[in-house]
Amino acid sequence: MNIERHKQFLLRKERILDVAENLLLENNQQITLDELVIELDIAKGTLYKHFKSKNELLLELIIRNEENILALSKKYNNDFKVYVPQYMLHHLLAPERTILLHQIEENLTMTESSLNHLFDKLYQIRQDRILAIKDMTEVYLKAHDSPISIRDYHSYIWSLTYGACLLLNSSFYQRSIGSRKKMINLYVNQALSLPTHHFSLDDDWPAQSLIADQT
Incomplete structure (x- = not known):
């Protein structure tokens, strides 16, 4: 992974964490990965590249x-x-x-x-x-x-x-x-x-x- 792609990878990870935290706070600790990928507008496979x-x-x-x-x-x-x-x-x-x-x-x-x-x-x-x-x-x-x-x-x-x-x-x-x-x-x-x-x-x-x- 080159430097630019790695930078984008880390930025996307931070965005995922930000959105996940906001959803958890809004939904009283309840969240599903399906809800998360919809909110992020990404494929679930992309999410699994960051979190298993x-x-x-x-x-x-x-x-x-x-x-x-x-x-x-x-x-x-x-x-x-x-x-x-x-x-x-x-x-x-x-x-x-x-x-x-x-x-x-x-x-x-x-x-x-x-x-x-x-x-x-x-x-x-x-x-x-x-x-x-x-x-x-x-x-x-x-x-x-x-x-x-x-x-x-x-x-x-x-x-x-x-x-x-x-x-x-x-x-x-x-x-x-x-x-x-x-x-x-x-x-x-x-x-x-x-x-x-x-x-x-x-x-x-x-x-x-x-x-x-x-x-």
Whole structure:
């Protein structure tokens, strides 16, 4: 394949992924390859040149999103206070996409064992992202003398971000949350402020008391 044909091949692949993502968002995660080729106005054989199955296409959507997040991590890897808003805004400005891709991954993890090579690629991208932000995260936590581990802090930010996505994507809360911008700023500030709260991991928190009561 010459350079120009390869370029066209990659551009067509991106268009397929774009259209597939839009259809999934519009149709509540439901999509068939027949619907996709009609929307793209291409032959199904052309689609199979890029993706061997629907599940492979779905996993490629997730991988593309993770590659975009990795790019952010490499671009903003000098200042954690700059990186965190960029990371969270990637999700919070498109909460329906974040929820969609997370749910698709959960389904594929439980049902698809023939795509292990793509799962390996996905996990490697995430590992690369963790490594890209590891040093600045450590600097940020040490600056606040925080006992939180890097892994736990990253998990907290993801949990906070995903929870905010669920809220922002809820039709009920959309009618009552008021300013989305203010809410997004609140979540970003909450993520950054956690290390500033000085506590001991051995403190007897109410949650720990509740757990003890149940045992």
